[in-house]
Amino acid sequence: MFDRNDLLRNGKLRNVRLAKQGNDSVRTNDVNATDYSPSSHDPNHRYDSESVGNTHFQPLAGNKKMTSRSAIFPEVSFSHINLPATVLDWKRENSTAEMATMTFVIHGHVEISTPDNKILKRHPGVYLIPPETGDVVYKTTAPANELIGVSLSSRLFATILPDYKTFLMMGQNTKLDVVSLQPLLAFVVSACNLNNPHSQMVDTLENVANDVARSLLIACFGQGMSVMPLIERVRKYVSQNYTDQTLSVTKTAEHENVSVRTVQLALQEADTNFTALVRRARTDAALELRKSQPSLTLVEIGDRCGFGSVSSLRRALKLYEQMENREVDPE
Structure with a gap:
């Protein structure tokens, strides 16, 4: 839910750590698989207490914490987010507006809305925000919430689900077999927690990341559609x-x-x-x-x-x- 242009520099993979507690400022710690210029992204840069990148949120009171870890590849991005009850206002601009994003609610409760109401949903707790969708609002209501985000470029998305709009005519209330998704989601979380992988490993990770994103998209929103290669x-x-x-x-x-x-x-x-x-x-x-x-x-x-x-x-x-x-x- 953060601007790819801010996070993806010249490397193929970037792991990003974001953390916030109470009204303290946010700090970032970037670990890149290839050469990285500190001057282009100061890890000690202090952000406004109510926004990170193009995502704005309600101030967190007391000692409540919000953390986000991301792994960003050229065409796929992963995020693992833990946060309390709050409201996140994601301004989908530039490159992020062209992406498709799946959100998996692992724990807690979240309500996701857009002005154009384009969100697709599978129970329990899987959402798809298609490309060319406007700003998105995430409202978490449980004391502790855990979300996993998987974003795909519009190009990659189109090659996987060219007929995704037909899902709007399907029964969206059919229950999803979330157990079968656990190994794929475990890879997403692991990728978000990698620390400085070797450059030789990055190409392999990129290929696997693309395959994982593809598998999740088809499993959640491709079944029953005419997904033609x-x-x-x-x-x-x-x-x-x-x-x-x-x-x-x-x-x-x-x-x-x-x-x-x-x-x-x-x-x-x-x-x-x-x-x-x-x-x-x-x-x-x-x-x-x-x-x-x-x-x-x-x-x-x-x-x-x-x-x-x-x-x-x-x-x-x-x-x-x-x-x-x-x-x-x-x-």
């Missing part, structure tokens, strides 16, 4: 738009709300590339037209199937025949 969504988009001669990997990535590199990696994992995918879709369509309408000329078939010229159509058909011959070749 990115490669299948790309194939579907190409099959629906192969006649467009301006079809490109950039246009496809924009449609899927992901980066071009993400689309390329999905294609690479499927042992193909965008050019081959488009060519195959157009070739299949051309073969079907030749079969169903034999009177059509190659020019007409090429125009209808998105080929820029008759020569490109002929090359595609020749390549198809060569591939077919290889498949039937006994060697």
Whole structure:
């Protein structure tokens, strides 16, 4: 619930400790896995007693304590928070507004609200704040409350739950099997408590963190939805738009709300590339037209199937025949 731009500097992982007691000022102690410049973030910096970063809260009376520990990766952030009864007003600005955040109420009671009422909920005590959601208010009412936060970039979120809005039409009151989530949440807490991991370890931690966030998101809000893998969504988009001669990997990535590199990696994992995918879709369509309408000329078939010229159509058909011959070749 803190601004990633303030916490994530040049390193891939940053562990952040925030602590507050009564009306004392907040102190931070950052431990980074890579080089860190103290001048860029003074660990002795004193914050206003009613705000940390872009989160504002009611003053804590007496000896009540609030602590927050976070592990921040490029596309995933974890938080482990313990706090008394209070109200946190999270101003979701800049990079935080684009993120999706899951909140798990481990102990205590919390009420979460937004002006646009976009919050999704699973019982018991699991909340999802989708990307592009406005400011969020957390109201904890128990004497002691423990929360775990898992935030994902909008890009990563879109690759996991492209159809998350359909959850609003599902029964949100179905009870969640929280026991199955305990190992994943235990990893989140452990990551928040790491002290200066070796740089060789950070890449592995980042991959595991992404997998844990993905698993939690699907387990809590992906069941019952049509969660189609990115490669299948790309194939579907190409099959629906192969006649467009301006079809490109950039246009496809924009449609899927992901980066071009993400689309390329999905294609690479499927042992193909965008050019081959488009060519195959157009070739299949051309073969079907030749079969169903034999009177059509190659020019007409090429125009209808998105080929820029008759020569490109002929090359595609020749390549198809060569591939077919290889498949039937006994060697």
